[in-house]
Amino acid sequence: MLKDLFNKKKKYASIPSEQSKVDIPEGLMKKCDNCYKIFYRKEMNNNLNVCPNCGHHHQLNAWERIDSLFDKDTFVEWDKGMITSNPLDFPGYEEKMENDRKKTGLNEGVVSGKGFLNGQETAFAVMDSRFRMGSMGSVMGEKIARAVENARKESLPFIIFTASGGARMQEGVLSLMQMSKTSVAIKRFSDAGGLMISVMTHPTTGGVSASFASLGDYNFAEPGALIGFAGRRIIEQTTREKLPDDFQTAEFLFKHGQLDQVIHRHDLKNVLGTLLKMHQKGGNPE
Amino acid sequence: MKQILEFEKPIVNLKEKIAELKKFTGESDIDLSEEITTLEKRLADLEDDIYGNLKPWQRVQMARHQERPTTLDYIAELFTDFLEFHGDRNFGDDEAIVSGIAYYKGVPVTVIGHQRGKNTKENIRRNFGMPHPEGYRKALRHMKQADKFNRPIICFIDTKGADPGKESEERGQSEAIARNLMEMAGLKVPIVCIVIGEGGSGGALALGVGDLIFMLENSTYSVISPEGAAALLWKDSGLAQKAAESMKITAPDLFELGIIDEIIAEPKGGAHRNIKQQAENIDKVIEKSLVELNKLSVDELLEKRWEKYKQIGDYKEH
Numbered sequence: 101m102l103k104d105l106f107n108k109k110k111k112y113a114s115i116p117s118e119q120s121k122v123d124i125p126e127g128l129m130k131k132c133d134n135c136y137k138i139f140y141r142k143e144m145n146n147n148l149n150v151c152p153n154c155g156h157h158h159q160l161n162a163w164e165r166i167d168s169l170f171d172k173d174t175f176v177e178w179d180k181g182m183i184t185s186n187p188l189d190f191p192g193y194e195e196k197m198e199n200d201r202k203k204t205g206l207n208e209g210v211v212s213g214k215g216f217l218n219g220q221e222t223a224f225a226v227m228d229s230r231f232r233m234g235s236m237g238s239v240m241g242e243k244i245a246r247a248v249e250n251a252r253k254e255s256l257p258f259i260i261f262t263a264s265g266g267a268r269m270q271e272g273v274l275s276l277m278q279m280s281k282t283s284v285a286i287k288r289f290s291d292a293g294g295l296m297i298s299v300m301t302h303p304t305t306g307g308v309s310a311s312f313a314s315l316g317d318y319n320f321a322e323p324g325a326l327i328g329f330a331g332r333r334i335i336e337q338t339t340r341e342k343l344p345d346d347f348q349t350a351e352f353l354f355k356h357g358q359l360d361q362v363i364h365r366h367d368l369k370n371v372l373g374t375l376l377k378m379h380q381k382g383g384n385p386e
Numbered sequence: 387m388k389q390i391l392e393f394e395k396p397i398v399n400l401k402e403k404i405a406e407l408k409k410f411t412g413e414s415d416i417d418l419s420e421e422i423t424t425l426e427k428r429l430a431d432l433e434d435d436i437y438g439n440l441k442p443w444q445r446v447q448m449a450r451h452q453e454r455p456t457t458l459d460y461i462a463e464l465f466t467d468f469l470e471f472h473g474d475r476n477f478g479d480d481e482a483i484v485s486g487i488a489y490y491k492g493v494p495v496t497v498i499g500h501q502r503g504k505n506t507k508e509n510i511r512r513n514f515g516m517p518h519p520e521g522y523r524k525a526l527r528h529m530k531q532a533d534k535f536n537r538p539i540i541c542f543i544d545t546k547g548a549d550p551g552k553e554s555e556e557r558g559q560s561e562a563i564a565r566n567l568m569e570m571a572g573l574k575v576p577i578v579c580i581v582i583g584e585g586g587s588g589g590a591l592a593l594g595v596g597d598l599i600f601m602l603e604n605s606t607y608s609v610i611s612p613e614g615a616a617a618l619l620w621k622d623s624g625l626a627q628k629a630a631e632s633m634k635i636t637a638p639d640l641f642e643l644g645i646i647d648e649i650i651a652e653p654k655g656g657a658h659r660n661i662k663q664q665a666e667n668i669d670k671v672i673e674k675s676l677v678e679l680n681k682l683s684v685d686e687l688l689e690k691r692w693e694k695y696k697q698i699g700d701y702k703e704h
Binding site for chain 1: 548551555556559561567569571610615619695700
């Protein structure tokens with residue numbers, strides 16, 4: 101019949117019954133943000149938070165990232181106890197920080213340290229966007245600058261995983277100056293022959309993308325990550341330009357020559373491992 | 387038509403009144419000189435009171451004043467034989483940044499600065515002083531040349547921010563800014579930076595990694611515009627005035643935070659009232675800075691630059 105070719109329009113909305121809500125324990129299942137398919141959370145976690153159906157990369161928090169890359173029990177954390185002093189006496193800032201500390205178990209939106217990746221030692225900083233959107237204030241700037249300095253002093257490579265909405269408004273111009281502080285540290289490190297690798301993850305925008313995230317000897321990104329300088333809304337408002345759907349994605353940047361590679365999370369450890377190896381002792385295989 | 391700011395209106399009104407009285411005295415036989423003297427005294431007090439106690443938001447308005455002198459105005463006053471050079475050698479020339487070499491008291495220096503327009507036509511040509519990536523790359527090209535030929539670098543900072551647009555993103559606005567921050571850190575020549583108007587975020591900082599940083603009294607330097615901050619923090623850009631106060635963006639704020647080295651005084655009523663006087667004030671600072679920085683060896687210069695930026699920030703450690 102001809103009418104079978106057309107979908108019947110539903111006459112009513114389906115609302116899950118109270119019973120069905122009760123049956124599924126909290127957090128057992130996870131729905132993909134992109135294809136909306138539902139998976140066991142465990143299945144998704146075992147897949148490094150990459151959707152088994154469509155390959156969408158969901159965010160990893162700092163410790164999930166570290167566990168996914170570092171050889172077991174080789175990670176040493178630096179400057180764990182550093183916290184904000186609310187330098188501008190910004191109203192409400194400390195309460196917000198306290199909430200995020202409780203929520204994430206972190207003291208700031210970045211974890212730094214050193215460890216072994218595929219048997220090779222490297223310094224490391226990984227940002228966590230759950231903490232104040234991964235925004236950069238004095239603590240983050242100081243932790244990253246120190247990690248880079250430590251890498252220089254110990255002649256280690258430095259890998260950074262960025263995830264940040266940009267500058268931390270509540271620290272005003274001090275947060276802006278963390279861009280120069282980290283960049284000056286990276287220059288010293290680079291001049292001493294240090295290898296820096298930047299992996300931009302979702303999202304990497306504003307002051308973070310306009311400083312250390314873009315300063316790797318190699319700049320990578322995860323698929324689908326939002327990366328950019330100005331916010332999409334601001335660009336649309338100021339220029340009234342029509343922006344393509346893939347605007348400011350990792351793939352968009354790659355297309356425009358801004359990235360060395362877009363790397364699937366499953367391949368990341370191996371690519372980084374190989375790259376570290378190639379930069380050791382002149383890169384010669386033993 | 388001169389731009390009059392809201393808080394300047396009492397001064398303008400009083401000035402008009404004095405002018406009226408003077409005209410009246412000239413035209414009639416009645417002697418009003420006593421009244422005029424009283425009013426002129428009151429005007430001086432009023433000016434001291436208003437301009438001497440500018441609130442952060444009023445300074446923002448001063449920094450954005452239509453007639454505020456721009457980079458090219460100061461170049462004309464401070465340097466001789468300025469030769470402007472163009473282009474980043476990759477994409478194009480960005481007129482939101484002017485860059486070139488000139489003599490400063492007989493010594494060749496590289497001069498780079500953001501350039502706003504003074505009218506709509508010029509503003510469109512110069513993109514309202516908001517550089518594209520090629521602007522920053524042009525600046526970097528000239529900085530590297532300064533490094534090669536051992537010329538000090540003088541940077542004038544005056545921008546609302548880097549251009550936010552589709553093409554800027556395509557051409558790597560983030561990378562262009564980041565690259566400047568990193569490369570400026572390693573230049574083996576003295577770098578003196580002066581914020582003359584608005585120092586807007588990363589777009590300002592990309593010319594701002596200097597050995598000494600100065601701000602004109604009524605300039606601002608901030609991570610985001612007060613309007614933007616208010617929209618982000620309180621979802622209401624109308625609270626810009628409050629944001630200007632909380633965000634600590636004025637020259638005295640930055641001096642207190644230990645970010646800038648000195649505040650350069652402005653003539654009463656702002657830099658645009660007396661460009662020559664303003665240029666003289668800047669001149670003294672540049673001269674002093676170069677004498678100081680030229681004494682340092684390259685190693686000392688770079689070490690001091692690192693120390694300067696290393697200490698910026700505030701935190702607690704447990």
